[in-house]
Amino acid sequence: MAQSPVLIGTRGSALAVTQTTTVAEALSGLGGFDVELVRVRTEGDINRAALSQIGGTGVFVAALRDSLLRGDCDVAVHSLKDLPTSPADGLVLGAIPERVDVRDVLCARDGLTLAQLPAGAKIGTGSPRRAAQLRAARPDLEIVDIRGNVDTRLGRVAGLVEGAPGDLDAVVLAAAGLARLGRLNMVTEFIDPAVMLPAPGQGALAVECRTADAAEGQLAAALAAYDHLDSRLTVAAERAMLGRLEAGCTAPVGALASVGADGITLEAVVCSDDGTRLMRRTGVVSERNEDAARALGVQVAEELLAAGAAQLTDLPAS
Numbered sequence: 001m002a003q004s005p006v007l008i009g010t011r012g013s014a015l016a017v018t019q020t021t022t023v024a025e026a027l028s029g030l031g032g033f034d035v036e037l038v039r040v041r042t043e044g045d046i047n048r049a050a051l052s053q054i055g056g057t058g059v060f061v062a063a064l065r066d067s068l069l070r071g072d073c074d075v076a077v078h079s080l081k082d083l084p085t086s087p088a089d090g091l092v093l094g095a096i097p098e099r100v101d102v103r104d105v106l107c108a109r110d111g112l113t114l115a116q117l118p119a120g121a122k123i124g125t126g127s128p129r130r131a132a133q134l135r136a137a138r139p140d141l142e143i144v145d146i147r148g149n150v151d152t153r154l155g156r157v158a159g160l161v162e163g164a165p166g167d168l169d170a171v172v173l174a175a176a177g178l179a180r181l182g183r184l185n186m187v188t189e190f191i192d193p194a195v196m197l198p199a200p201g202q203g204a205l206a207v208e209c210r211t212a213d214a215a216e217g218q219l220a221a222a223l224a225a226y227d228h229l230d231s232r233l234t235v236a237a238e239r240a241m242l243g244r245l246e247a248g249c250t251a252p253v254g255a256l257a258s259v260g261a262d263g264i265t266l267e268a269v270v271c272s273d274d275g276t277r278l279m280r281r282t283g284v285v286s287e288r289n290e291d292a293a294r295a296l297g298v299q300v301a302e303e304l305l306a307a308g309a310a311q312l313t314d315l316p317a318s
């Protein structure tokens, strides 16, 4: 008897469908079952207001989670950096696939790099984290608040996309999104994390499922095989840091962890909203497991708070 397919929930954007298709094919190959995509519209897709206005945490996620809990899908695929740090009742991160390029990138007119942009150049981003780190690196640039999907943003850069108006000199995007869409040819600079720390979880995907389905069965086995340990550890450290700061994905907070021979290293930054002050801290832990990764995240967050990070931007004080 043919089994019913595993239903994979996704947002409807080109980026979401591309990344969900990758996950669906991988799980199907590992588990030997059929899969079917289920498109879900989220608050973040419907509401065009600035992300910082509609609150940020979870706007792309809540409808997908409801759909999982109702049984309208069995697995939901999220961009990990859009996922709130607090866990959802009844759901778990069944797999974190291998992370791709974590960096932010510049897509500028005429092949320009950040250092080559002329004073007063207009650079578009909707992210307070990117805006603050841009202001710190180049206080002479004009930051323009933009949003919309990847193609809309690229179209704002003069001469970059044929037929698009192009009122800006450059935009900043995530390398991961452009790579998944096959648009890395638009990149004029991969920004060094020493200049701009990415969002916690950037470049990673989260495959969420109901808790019971992660415990046993064909789907659980496929998810366990698909999970990538080093990616899980880096993301655990970055998200624990963000969670301890009680900051959401729109706060001016960056983080980047790596796993090496010495254990897990975490670099983090909290910026003042105007980008005049950046507070950076690094921590290391020698064990390589998820509890140690989380403890590292909490420790780095507490060092930042002790140094006054909550006074830089809108974070709770303790």
Ligand SMILES: NCc1[nH]cc(CCC(=O)O)c1CC(=O)O
Pocket: 079, 080, 081, 082, 172, 173, 174, 175, 176, 177, 201, 202, 203, 204
């Ligand atoms: N907040 C939007 C968002 N969520 C995930 C990505 C793609 C990068 C990723 O998967 O980390 C993007 C676009 C961007 O930041 O340029």
